[in-house]
Amino acid sequence: MSARVLDGADVARQLRRSVAADVARLGAAPGLATVLVGDDPASQIYVKNKRKQCVEVGMRDLHRHLSAEASQEEVESLIEDLNADHQVDGILVQLPLPKHLDFRAIIDRISPAKDVDGLTAISAGRLAQGRPGLQPCTPAGVMTLLDHAEVPLSGARAVVVGRSDLVGRPMAQMLLARHATVTICHSRTRELAEVTREADVLIAAAGVPQLLGREHIRPGAAVIDVGIHRRETGLCGDVDFDAVKEIAGIITPVPGGVGPMTIASLLRNTLDAAAATR
Ligand code: NAP
Secondary structure: OOOEEOOHHHHHHHHHHHHHHHHHHHOOOOEEEEEEEOOOHHHHHHHHHHHHHHHHOOOEEOOEEEOOOOOHHHHHHHHHHHHHOOOOOEEEEOOOOOOOOOHHHHHHHOOHHHEOOOOOHHHHHHHHOOOOOOOOHHHHHHHHHHHHOOOOOOOOEEEEEOOOOOOHHHHHHHHHHOOOEEEEEOOOOOOHHHHHOOOOEEEEOOOOOOOEOHHHOOOOOEEEEOOOEEEOOEEEOOEOHHHHOOOOOEEOOOOOOOHHHHHHHHHHHHHHHHHOOO
16 A cells, blocks of 8 residues: 655645744744855755745844854854843854854854754753744644644654764754654664564654655555655655655655745744743
């Protein structure tokens, strides 16, 4: 039997619609400051999409751009200005930053109240301790997708492939907070397929094209593919979609699965950050 394919674009549209309605109710439009350092083409596209969708839901686009040669002090000083600016409810520093910059020090300058990417040490610590706070957008988007599909999480066996600060670790914390039994895999994991075959819920965030095939999947599992890879034939994920869809119960496509959820979650975080100060 073929898996149910989750339409992330549609779920993201619904989330943006609900954010737009909440923005209208809030009265004063929340302000999102995206910060781009340099001119990396992929980062430019990501930031452009974030700014466009921010305006579409009725928020203020307070974008800031620094040159690729900006110093650590210049970037940190911009973050301090944005922290102090009452027009700014959310700050997002587009990663990766140019190599000469210490990105952790820059991220940690962001006020936790405005950390709409959920990447500061304080936000990560709050999430690890199960306390309220702003949470990273991509795993938050995955949780929204799982809830939309009514995937049971309490007591479920969840396996997360990947342990990055951006996706894998926060993803595991969010699943744990929902009472899943969570295993985290990484590049040193032995017998990966044996571990992933245990999963009722499998999250692929390894950044390796089509790493997970049929042999990695428990029949009927919910398989969420966070990976995005550009190939000559088009985009693909960390999951071999065609093979896995024959055995999984639920699966996300690439493109059109997790991808659209990330910006929608960013908008939700910005709204939440603004609502906390109104
Ligand atoms: P990352 O920082 O490169 O982390 C990859 C993780 O996967 C690492 O923890 C690594 O283990 C692990 N890994 C690598 N090869 C593995 C293997 N063969 N078996 C098991 N684990 C392996 O990547 P990321 O930032 O988390 O992103 C992961 C993927 O998601 C990428 O394709 C990225 O483009 C995509 N992504 C998508 C969105 C979206 O909006 N849809 C957002 C963010 C990222 P070690 O820790 O041992 O090195």
